[in-house]
Amino acid sequence: MKKGNDFFNDVYDVVRQIPVGRATSYGAIAAYLGQKRGARQVGWAMGSSYQEHDIPAHRVVNKAGELSASQLFETPTTMQERLESEGVKVDNNRIMDWDKVFWDPEKELI
DNA sequence: TGCTTGACGACGA
DNA sequence: CTCGTCGCCAAGC
Numbered sequence A: 001m002k003k004g005n006d007f008f009n010d011v012y013d014v015v016r017q018i019p020v021g022r023a024t025s026y027g028a029i030a031a032y033l034g035q036k037r038g039a040r041q042v043g044w045a046m047g048s049s050y051q052e053h054d055i056p057a058h059r060v061v062n063k064a065g066e067l068s069a070s071q072l073f074e075t076p077t078t079m080q081e082r083l084e085s086e087g088v089k090v091d092n093n094r095i096m097d098w099d100k101v102f103w104d105p106e107k108e109l110i
Numbered sequence B: 001t002g003c004t005t006g007a008c009g010a011c012g013a
Numbered sequence C: 001c002t003c004g005t006c007g008c009c010a011a012g013c
Helices: A005-016 A026-032 A039-052 A078-085
Strands: none
Touching: A005 A026, A005 A039, A026 A039
């Protein structure tokens, strides 16, 4: 059986709980999972199979609120349009009011 | 088996 | 505030 898949499943579970109009960072998820230094692995895990799962990957951005994954979506603007559709303002691939939109699983999630 | 890359983060200039 | 460098972990070649 797989062994490191638990990390994947946990990442997906956290992402699914992200409320609409909010967003979180890879580092925050990694820290919530106890892998504070696994921020890159979070993005790698999702990018490897997020299409096979039903998770709002567009609500996950880097610590700077930048849509670094926008070009991995169907189109380079899909991620931005989806966020704006949920009420999140995006400017130059960066979330505006990031400090307000930021959703910390360690504090919001129990 | 070993080197390189990557949806990142923190620190310094 | 923006740019550049180093560090972490896992997968790919």
